[in-house]
Amino acid sequence: MRVRKVVTRSGKRFRGKFPSQKLGRMVHWESLLERDAIFHFEYHPLVLSYQEQPSIEIYYDENGEQHRYFPDFCLIFRDGSELYIEVKPKCDLQTPEVRNKLQAVAKRFAEQGRRFHVMDEDTIRRQPLLENLRALHTSSKRAARAIPNLELVKTLTGGPCWKLAQLRDQLQGIHKVLRLVQSNHLQIDLEQPLSDDSDVWPPEMQGGAYGSFRI
Incomplete structure (x- = not known):
């Protein structure tokens, strides 16, 4: 409060x-x-x-x-x-x-x-971090919520690590991928520019400093 x-x-x-x-x-x-x-x-x-x-x-x-x-x-x-x-x-x-x-x-x-x-x-305001955070914010609002996040994760195949392009194709759009990053069901290095070759991993792997960034 x-x-x-x-x-x-x-x-x-x-x-x-x-x-x-x-x-x-x-x-x-x-x-x-x-x-x-x-x-x-x-x-x-x-x-x-x-x-x-x-x-x-x-x-x-x-x-x-x-x-x-x-x-x-x-x-x-x-x-x-x-x-x-x-x-x-x-x-x-x-x-x-x-x-x-x-x-x-x-x-x-x-x-x-x-x-x-x-x-x-x-x-x-350091980049590309702030731009990536804004993308997460946009995706959290735009991605359809018909399927709960946990159920969406269960549909993923080919893991435990992926390239961003792989998940984009599986989920039929970048917004659903970023929605799972936003909800901490997936992790990605937000200090780097997001591209098709960006690594994506589940948080339980504890890789890449848990997907965290410097505050």
Whole structure:
């Protein structure tokens, strides 16, 4: 549950909602960069769930004065670990005020034995990853749902590993293949351009770092 409402200080900023299948609800975002970051959380196979505006944190500046801080997101991984995320453009990170604040926040999290990470556009919008994540999102909406994912997996032959072209032909379309990647029934290296020769494998093989990518 969010600890504060999504607000913008200027009408020039974007805000909106992301339809999360992983969470079964709409996720609020306060900038286009946050929206793009959500694609990473939604389709990372090791992220079990995530929460926007998850908590109110207390940190101390260099003079020992107390301040409040609201992380942008908290990720919960399949192993039970957590990661708090700040999404910030590089131009903001270069200002002394923001840089000093986030350094103090990171120090406070470290003192408490919790993980904290800042994501900028170099991480969030790196290609071809973001393009591939958008393709998963599109496919999750376009692929027919008449056959449940598990039943669709049972129709696959010739495994346990395939080329993307093989599965596209078996399932009569790329969208059903990507739908199974989106639902973690299949894995593929999303850091590489998707092509007919891309390797696809079941998650139980634990190959290719479980199909995960760097956050």
